[in-house]
Amino acid sequence: MKTLLIIISILLIAIVLLQSGKAEGASSIISGGNDDLFKNRKERGGELFITYLTAILGCAFLILCIIL
Numbered sequence: 001m002k003t004l005l006i007i008i009s010i011l012l013i014a015i016v017l018l019q020s021g022k023a024e025g026a027s028s029i030i031s032g033g034n035d036d037l038f039k040n041r042k043e044r045g046g047e048l049f050i051t052y053l054t055a056i057l058g059c060a061f062l063i064l065c066i067i068l
Contacts, residue, residue, distance in 0.1 A: 005064045012057040019050055 008061050012061055015054050
C-alpha cells in the first residue's frame with residue numbers, strides 16, 4: 001500500500017510539472033496590469049487530459065493518505 005502511495009506521489013509531481021502556467025505573468029498581477037487577468041482560457045487536447053489526470057491522481061493520493 002505504501003509503494004502505491006509513493007508511485008502516485010511521483011506521478012502527481014511529474015504531471016503537475018507538465019502543466020502549463022495559468023498565471024503567466026504573475027508580476028503583472030502584482031504591478032496592477034490585470035488586463036487579461038480574468039481572460040477565459042479553454043483547455044483542449046493534451047492540456048485537458050493533463051488536468052483530468054491531475055485531478056484523478058490527486059483524489060487517489062488523498063484517499064490513500066486517509067486510508068493509511
